[in-house]
Amino acid sequence: MLLVNGIRTFAEVPVGEFFFTNEWNPSAYGKSTYGILSLVASTFLVTIGAMIIAIPLGVGTAAYLAEVADSRLRRFLKPTIELLAAIPSVAVGFIGIVLVGPFLARVFGLDNGLTALNGSILLAIMSLPTIITVAEDAIRSVPNSFKEGSYALGSNKWTTLVRVVLPAAMSGIIAAIVLGMGRAIGETMTVLMATGNATEMPDSFFDPVRTMTATIAIELGEVPFGTTHYFSLFAVGAVLFLISLGVNLIAENLAARFRYKA
């Protein structure tokens, strides 16, 4: 349905304009423009920022939980982390507007905190529980014989963890990262509230941005059925879907290369 409705956009909008120009203004004063480049760039900026924060934190926490923490601490921390995942995205967006935004404005000397960085931090908070839970399961499922062999050869705990266990669990860790990334790409309410929704192409993390998901959410309420604007929103949705599909395929490919036949 995404594709069928999305393709009907191109009856009126030239394909080149849609994919390669960066002005999204379907209800413009003058001529309507339908370029999604700045929307795609915004989505990527926010997602990659979120992953930069979440991947080291998430994999590190998972490794700590699986290998280093004693069982009492684990029994307490695991449910707490899973609780983070249960916070509704509106609440996280609200925290972004009220707490994180002004904090960022003070720290970096900006006029206001509604920027891509704000969105990235919030998305990292939302995708962390997913990454941690799946990665931790992957690390724990590494057979003990790997670790015993490494210790027998004289390595210490750190070397074993970084050189033996993590590479062995890599396919699971990649799966965790992809799941987290999927969550970040598709998140709508949080970015809608906390990133400022400016349609221009962002120059840096400190610019307000508008992601593809926010665009669909904002505009779908006001389009009459069957207009070019209506179809173009489906096209944006189709692009989003294809991006998620692409990310999943790449990750599947990477994961297959790391899989141990144990």
Added chain:
Amino acid sequence: MKPILQILFGCFLVLISWSCGGPSDVTNILIKGSDTEVNLALSLAETYMAKDEKVSIAVTGGGSGAGIAALINGKTEIANSSRAMKDEEIALAKERGVNPLGVVFAVDAVAVAVNGNSKVEELTIAQLGAIYRGDITNWKDVGGADMNISLYGRQSSSGTFVYFRDNILKADYAPSLKQMNGTAQIVEGLKADPAGIGYVGVGYVVQKDGSITEGIKLVRVKTDENALAYLPDKQENITSGNYPIVRPLFQYVNGKPSGELRNFMLYCLQDEGQKIVQEAGFYPVSQQYWAQNEQVLNFSYASSKTSK
């Protein structure tokens, strides 16, 4: 296990039969649209439902664009809009078999607000347009400090967005405009941002006693360099026509209304309804819109209970 299942099934049946069917002499009216008008519409709906038990009115926001789209899609009885319908929207409606007719039930002034600590006192309409088009980018060019102007506005589904664009900018907004989700978010943004400027309906920021919301400052607006600049906090500045950014608030319906729908819309125009309009921070319908209202609702201002 079995008794529990029976009880649950029984509750399910009761729920189903309660939600469908029932007495059908209650008229349901759905009002959808402008966020500027939503609180006012809610007050009007509540007082009217208290007087007339045969009507059930549900009010939602979503922006003028959303309301108009719902009317065109046949999904609402009344579309609240803080802007007039565009020619393309009217044409699309007629194609779908909907005949949109508009009634003006209140008049609104749009205030221009800046951060409470800003040094800017007044702006001309031309300067406002240039600021929002992105032609003027630094506050020092209009009498403020040396800071880049930070623009706040609504989204394209908002009638206020469209009205401001079509009447003040007469061109497209600068792409650096931060499109906030509602008037509340604009006000919150302005309170925190020393270089911010935003536009909001007057009723939202000016209370009944004339006081203005804390943390922001309203800018005096003048039509050109030589005119007097007016602040929209006093009613006479607006009803006299001195404050330049004023617009009618519409209720659009499909064809001439009749029965309970017409009664409700008449109520909004009569003394009681207009009093509620004023308490919400808007202004009574000025005479230039009377002829349109009389035609759509088929009544006469002179002979009914409505006064000025």
